[in-house]
C-alpha cells in the first residue's frame with residue numbers, strides 16, 4: 001500500500017468530466033510526477049488531495065486515513081503540504097516572519113498573521129524558522145521583505161514555509177513555472193535534495209526536463225483519465241503518451 005492511495009475518483013464540473021475513474025498509488029519516499037496536456041485534470045486531482053475540491057465518487061487515503069471530508073488545514077496537519085503555482089507568501093512580511101507563521105501553525109494548529117507579533121519571544125520557533133531558511137540557502141535574506149524577492153527565491157521561500165511543517169507528503173503544482181533556466185536548475189537541485197531526505201513528493205509539471213530529472217514514477221493524464229503509468233524511460237517512449245500529450249511530438 002502506498003502513502004497516498006487514490007481509487008476510482010470522479011469529478012464533474014456541470015457537464016464536463018474533469019476526472020474519470022482515476023486510480024493512483026504514490027509510494028512512500030518517491031517522487032511521482034503527474035503530467036498531461038492542458039486541461040487534463042492535473043490541478044483538479046491535486047485539489048482533491050488537499051480538500052479544495054471533493055470528488056463526486058471515489059476515495060483518497062493518505063497514510064491509512066481518508067482525506068475526504070477533512071478541511072484543508074486538517075489535511076495539512078495530517079502531514080500534507082502543497083506548493084502552489086503562484087507562490088502563496090505574505091508579501092509585506094520578511095522572509096523570516098513568513099517561515100515563522102507555518103512553524104507556529106505546525107506546533108499549535110493555527111495559521112494566523114497575528115501570530116508574528118506574539119512570536120517575538122518564542123525562541124524555539126525563531127530558531128526553527130531561521131534554521132529552515134539557512135537550510136534552503138536563504139539565511140542572508142531573512143530580513144528581506146518577501147515581495148522584493150526574485151521569482152525563484154519566492155518559490156524557495158514557499159518551500160521553506162512548507163518544509164518547516166515537516167510534511168510527509170509534499171505536493172508541487174508546476175514548481176518551476178515561469179522560471180529562467182538557471183532558476184529552474186537550482187530548484188530541481190533543491191527538490192532532489194529534499195527528496196533525498198525521504199519526503200514523498202507529487203509533482204505536476206509541464207517542463208519535461210524537470211519531470212525526467214526528478215521523477216521515479218510518472219502518471220499521464222489525458223481528458224481526466226490516466227492513460228499510462230510507469231518509469232520515466234518507459235513513459236518517454238510510449239507512443240500513446242506522445243500522441244495524447246504532444247500530438248505525436250517526441251518527449
Ligand SMILES: Nc1ncnc2c1ncn2[C@@H]1O[C@H](COP(=O)(O)OP(=O)(O)OP(=O)(O)O)[C@@H](O)[C@H]1O
Pocket residue numbers: 013016018036037038039040041042043044045
Ligand atoms: N472550478 C471549475 N469549474 C469548471 N470547470 C473547471 C473548474 N476547474 C477546472 N475546470 C475544468 O476542468 C478541466 C480540468 O482542469 P485542470 O485545471 O484540472 O487541468 P490541468 O491538467 O491542471 O490543466 P493545466 O495544465 O492547463 O493547468 C478543464 O477543462 C477545466 O477547464
